[in-house]
Amino acid sequence: MRRMYPLLAAVLLAVLLAGCGAKSNTTGASDVPNTLPSAGSPDIVPTVGEGGEATHTSGGAEAPSEQLSAKETQLKETAQEVVEYLRERDLNSLVPFIDPKLGLRFSPYSHVNKDTDLVFTPDTLPSFKDATKQVWGTNDGSGDPIELSFRDYYEKFVYNKDFADAPNISVNKLLGKGNTEFNVTDAYPNASYVEYYFPGSDKDLGGMDWQSLILVFDPEGDDWRLTGIMHGQWTI
Structure with missing residues (x-):
């Protein structure tokens, strides 16, 4: 019987050692996640880092900014050419952009008035040397006629600010x-337009001193034709 004691002690020791080993393995496995987060996880949004490598950030992704269509991009590029010619007072370069059928309408405010707005075809556009005064509409507020030469109208109702360098387009x-x-x-069902906008800067006026230039175009095949030049400002 005494010979059995050492054998029983050895068996008990082996059982105890086996139990400790199993407990150690279970604890180590609990630190490893069952699944790794994927790009498809709702809380993980794939982004591109500065080095071009894909990274992941928590939370939702920002909505992409609105993109211009190919036609609108072409329109904006055409308008930029026109506004540069207006800045340079280069009427000879402006004329080819004018719609030969609809002509070019000048609106002193951001409203088309078919009764009072003056419209010129490419071959009747006045020059800056023409001192003839014409009535271009009526002044906002007073209702008095806007009777000016083409040069004076241009300086007041077309390019009274450097719109080619406007902060907002x-x-x-x-x-x-x-x-x-x-x-x-x-007035022009098929028209599109580009606005060059200066926000108001006078705090006393509460931002009402804003100014804008609006160029109106009608499509002609793959091109855009200039049909209107409008002056935007706060009106009563």
Whole structure:
């Protein structure tokens, strides 16, 4: 019987050692996740780092900014050419952009008035040397006629600020809004427009001193033809 004691002790020791080993393995396995997060996980959004490598950030991704269509991009590029010619007072370069059928309409405010707006075809556009005064519409507020030479009208209602360097440019989205009804698409159903906008800077006026230049175009095949030049400002 005494010979059995050492044998029993050895068996018990082996059982105890086996139990400790199993417990150690279970604890180590608990530190390893069952599954790794994937790019398809709702909380993981793949992004591109500075080095071009894919990284992951928590939370939702920002919505992409609105992109211009190919046609709108072409429109914006055409408008940029036109506004540069307006800046340079280069009427000879401006003439080829004018729609030969619809002509070029000058609106002193951001409202098409078919009764009072003056419209010129490419071959009747006045020059800066022409001192003849014409009535271009009526002044906002007073209602007095806008009777000016082409040069004076241009300086007051076309390029009274350096719009080619405007801080805000929009395509088919009106930025300058006041009390005047913007009715371009009613007057020209197929038209698109580009606005060059300067926000107001006088705090005493509460931002109402904003100014904008709106160039209106009609499509002609793969090109855009200039049909309107509008001046935007706060109106009563």
